[in-house]
Amino acid sequence: MIGHTPRRTTSLSLLIVVLAALALSGCGSDRAAAKGEDPKQVDSTAVPEVGKCRNLTHEDVAEAYNFDKYVPCDEPHNAETFGAGPLPDEFKNAEYGDEKVNEWAFSQCRKLLEKYVGSDQSLLMRSMLSHVYFGPSEKAWEEGARWIRCDVVGGGQQGAEYVDLPTTTRNLLKVKNIADIEDRWMVCAEGKSVASAKVPCSEPHQMRAMTTIKLGEAKTPFPGVAESKKKASQYCRGSVKASLGYPESFDYGYTWFGEKEWNAGNRWAICWAVTEE
Structure with missing residues (x-):
């Protein structure tokens, strides 16, 4: 019998604390220049665009917010924004990094991802696809920004390294028989x-x-x-x-x-x- 370890190297435990993570020092154009980010996105209060693609690292995912530059979705990328929108009114006066916001964001992005890729939670947890979410910067939050961005990444599930995604992941797991899903999208x-x-x-x-x-x-x-x-x-x-x-x-x-x-x-x-x- 294999030893059953309590190790939880999964994106889930990381995602819960994404919005609660401390923001890196520096802001605006200084931060964008240092990290190669899109200065138009940094500290923006606008709801992010859906359908955009990026290349994210595990370090990016560990941050409270992300403003990496877009890459064309028909070029190599490991992240796709499949959902974005405002937070419910109940979070209007919430503090930055509120745990309740984390829980809501995690749940909403997970449900939306299931519909987007054509899967249920059981199949999704056995796939190479997982979701990450980001909120506005602390400065934007203070200016009234209340939104969430949901990205699907090619990896992260149970600690897997990120892999490139197809041009779109919409209905990627929507099949009549699980055996029809390519092995490259299942986790081992x-x-x-x-x-x-x-x-x-x-x-x-x-x-x-x-x-x-x-x-x-x-x-x-x-x-x-x-x-x-x-x-x-x-x-x-x-x-x-x-x-x-x-x-x-x-x-x-x-x-x-x-x-x-x-x-x-x-x-x-x-x-x-x-x-x-």
Whole structure:
């Protein structure tokens, strides 16, 4: 049996704190010049444009806001803005980095991404696609900017490195049979551990994300770390065994998520199987 580790190298735990991250020193044209950003976007109060593409790094995603220059979507890129809009009126007087804004943004972008790529949450969590979100700069926030930008990135899910996206990801996962999805859009692990580096399943790998298990409903309180791991282990064992055709022996693993992700709406565990690929 594979050792089940509590390591949570997933974009989810990172995303929850994106808006709460400290802004880098410097602003306006100085910041744009230092980071190669678009000065027209820096400190802008306008809602971002949908349909724009960029190349983001993990460092970019860790910041509260992002103003990277656009790249043509028919050229190499790993991020696409699939949604943007104003925050609800309830956040009009919220402080910059308010945790409630984080939770709302994470939930809204996730739901919108499911519709955009033609997937449900279960399939999305097993894919190479994940969402990141950004808000306005602190200066723009102080000037009344209240918006959120949702980007889909080619990676980040379970810590995978970013990969290039097609010209558009709209309906990329919308298929009648999951077997019809290209392996390059599904997530696998290089080694025989859920803690090993994540790669597209089109690359050499030893584990594949096979199924997901829902551990609670919308109003279910967080069951705690021990109970979450116990349920994930039990459910994934049965689920992976069934997916493999009920072999006498098999190896599996699982990825579970913590209370912060739970509060943001993630009630799932990901089940992994050791493969012979």
